[in-house]
Amino acid sequence: xxxxxxxxxxxxxxxxxxxxxxxxxxxxxxxxxxxxxxxxxxxxxxxxxxxxxxxxxxxxxxxxxxxxxxxxxxxxxxxxxxxxxxxxxxxxxxxxxxxxxxxxxxxxxxxxxxxxxxxxxxxxxxxxxxxxxxxxxxxxxxxxxxxxxxxxxxxxxxxxxxxxxxxxxx
Numbered sequence: 090x091x092x093x094x095x096x097x098x099x100x101x102x103x104x105x106x107x108x109x110x111x112x113x114x115x116x117x118x119x120x121x122x123x124x125x126x127x128x129x130x131x132x133x134x135x136x137x138x139x140x141x142x143x144x145x146x147x148x149x150x151x152x153x154x155x156x157x158x159x160x161x162x163x164x165x166x167x168x169x170x171x172x173x174x175x176x177x178x179x180x181x182x183x184x185x186x187x188x189x190x191x192x193x194x195x196x197x198x199x200x201x202x203x204x205x206x207x208x209x210x211x212x213x214x215x216x217x218x219x220x221x222x223x224x225x226x227x228x229x230x231x232x233x234x235x236x237x238x239x240x241x242x243x244x245x246x247x248x249x250x251x252x253x254x255x256x257x258x259x
Contacts, residue, residue: 091251091254091255091258092216092217092220092248092251092252092254092255093216093255094216094251095212095213095214095215095216096210096212096213096214096215096216096219096233096243097212097213097233097241098216099216099219099243099247099248099251100212100240100241100242100243100247101241101242101243101244101247102240102241103136103239103240103241103242106132106136106241106242107121107122107125107132107134107135107136108135108136108137108138109121109135109136109137109138110137110138110139110140110199111137111138111140111145111198111199111200111203112140112198112199112200113198113199114195114196114197114198114199115156115194115195115196115197115198115199115202116195116196117199118135118148118153118199119153119195121135122135122150122153133150133230133244134147134148134149134150134152134229134230135147135148135149136206136239136242137199137200137203139200144206144209144232145200145203146203146204146205146206147203147206147230148199148202148203148204149229152202152204156194156197156202157190157191157194158183159183159186159190161179162179162180162183206228206230206231206232207222207226207228207230207232208231209231209232209233209234209239210222210231210232210233210234210243211233211235212233212235212240212241216248216251219243219248220248220252223245223248228245229244229245230242230243230244230245
């Protein structure tokens with residue numbers, strides 16, 4: 090489909106998109122993503138819902154990796170005089186403890202690490218509105234809602250596929 094379609098024509102239905110409860114452990118996110126990668130259904134984020142099935146936000150693959158890092162690799166003290174290369178070299182020091190540290194972090198609650206999701210689009214919104222919103226934000230996904238309920242997700246790759254189909258229709 091081309092870019093002249095609406096959001097609903099390009100979105101992934103919510104049932105097909107990875108989602109998790111905010112009270113779940115980070116290990117559950119990794120289990121879900123591993124299953125999806127093994128099944129060749131690759132997603133770059135997971136939607137996070139509360140117990141009432143309201144969207145709380147999302148957690149991305151990048152977020153998951155950043156969460157795994159020890160504080161000394163993510164938060165440089167203000168009085169520390171070093172470059173990013175110096176900080177990166179500390180990653181070698183983490184090698185011996187990394188497996189144990191990652192297993193500890195994996196027990197943490199998803200909701201403690203969730204990031205806000207983009208404001209939802211409606212299924213009948215023009216795809217050009219989604220293109221505009223993606224181009225002017227750092228979001229790679231936008232939830233799609235109908236009557237206040239999330240029904241799907243539009244991904245930036247879906248919009249780019251529509252642009253490519255418009256440029257190269259055959």
